[in-house]
Amino acid sequence: MKEGARLESTELALKDTRKKRFEMNRCHKKLRRLVGQAIEDFGMLEQNDKVMVCLSGGKDSYTLLDILMSFQRHAPIDFELVAVNLDQKQPGFPEEVLPKYLQDQGVDFDIIEEDTFSIVKKLTPEGKTTCPVCSRLRRGILYSHAQKIGATKIALGHHLDDVVETLFLNMFYGGRMKSMPAKLRSDDEKNILIRPLFYCREKLIQRWSQYRSFPIIPCNLCGSQDNLQRQAIKQMLVGWDRQFPGRVESIARSLSHITPSHLADHELFDFKSLQVSDELISLTQID
Numbered sequence: 159m160k161e162g163a164r165l166e167s168t169e170l171a172l173k174d175t176r177k178k179r180f181e182m183n184r185c186h187k188k189l190r191r192l193v194g195q196a197i198e199d200f201g202m203l204e205q206n207d208k209v210m211v212c213l214s215g216g217k218d219s220y221t222l223l224d225i226l227m228s229f230q231r232h233a234p235i236d237f238e239l240v241a242v243n244l245d246q247k248q249p250g251f252p253e254e255v256l257p258k259y260l261q262d263q264g265v266d267f268d269i270i271e272e273d274t275f276s277i278v279k280k281l282t283p284e285g286k287t288t289c290p291v292c293s294r295l296r297r298g299i300l301y302s303h304a305q306k307i308g309a310t311k312i313a314l315g316h317h318l319d320d321v322v323e324t325l326f327l328n329m330f331y332g333g334r335m336k337s338m339p340a341k342l343r344s345d346d347e348k349n350i351l352i353r354p355l356f357y358c359r360e361k362l363i364q365r366w367s368q369y370r371s372f373p374i375i376p377c378n379l380c381g382s383q384d385n386l387q388r389q390a391i392k393q394m395l396v397g398w399d400r401q402f403p404g405r406v407e408s409i410a411r412s413l414s415h416i417t418p419s420h421l422a423d424h425e426l427f428d429f430k431s432l433q434v435s436d437e438l439i440s441l442t443q444i445d
Contacts, residue, residue: 185362189362189366190225192357192362193229193358196353196354196356196357197229199340200340200341200352201341202352202354203229203352204235204237206235206236206237206238207235207237207238207310208237208238208240208307208309208311209238209239209309209310209311209313209352210303210304210311210312211223211239211240211241211242211313213260214244214375214377215373215374215375216315216374217372218316218363219315220370221355221358222314222315222354223265224370224372225355227239239266240265240267241260242270243267244274244299245269245270245271245272246273246274246275246278246292246296247271247272247273247274247275251375253269257269259372268307270300272299278295300312301349305348311351311352312349313354314351314352315353316338317355317359317360317363318357318358318360318410319359319360319395320338320360321337321338321353322409323388323392323395324338325413326394327388330391335421335423339353340352
């Protein structure tokens with residue numbers, strides 16, 4: 159009986175391993191398909207590009223680097239990857255985690271050390287979110303580093319959920335119909351930003367992160383703030399996912415199907431010049 163029980167337990171374990179491997183492969187294939195589609199649709203990568211991948215230590219940027227490395231091995235074009243992390247000198251930040259991970263992956267990388275943590279804390283009023291100040295500082299430092307290393311593209315880990323959340327944030331709090339573009343020229347006009355995870359849902363990225371056991375590093379600035387407006391939007395989308403599956407994806411698709419004549423931006427569409435046609439319309443009389 160004991161031998162039989164051991165055999166049954168071993169078979170169950172093997173079955174579970176095969177199932178996990180199958181689900182992991184399916185997750186990877188879907189990520190590659192969606193990232194490949196975004197790269198193709200928006201012309202994100204070109205021959206001999208040098209892509210600076212911004213790595214924060216979160217699940218999104220780990221997944222971004224992982225999938226781009228997979229593309230690099232099999233893509234019909236040659237491009238270079240350089241992972242870049244900005245060490246903002248947050249208290250308790252595990253400085254050894256990212257270098258070890260990146261060395262193990264065999265990818266070129268740079269660690270930039272700048273004490274933006276103290277600056278953000280100093281400039282952010284009590285009770286306000288740190289994101290505006292933090293993001294401006296990070297952008298400036300990363301843009302400068304991209305120029306320094308000769309990067310032709312800067313890859314960011316924003317995904318479909320980020321895109322839809324940003325759309326609603328701008329609508330609800332800014333009165334603008336604006337979101338995160340898949341490809342963007344920076345304000346200084348010296349850098350091209352790309353978001354290869356543009357079509358990927360966060361839950362898909364979360365699954366891949368768990369499969370790969372990435373060494374996640376939490377952020378002590380924005381990650382610990384519960385009062386962010388973005389969190390309220392995120393919870394709204396979570397509710398829609400439960401009650402109306404597919405709604406978030408439908409909203410994201412709408413960003414690619416804009417009809418300016420059916421909105422109200424008179425700078426995008428010349429409403430003032432609308433006239434009826436001068437051509438005679440002949441109607442066929444049907445007896």
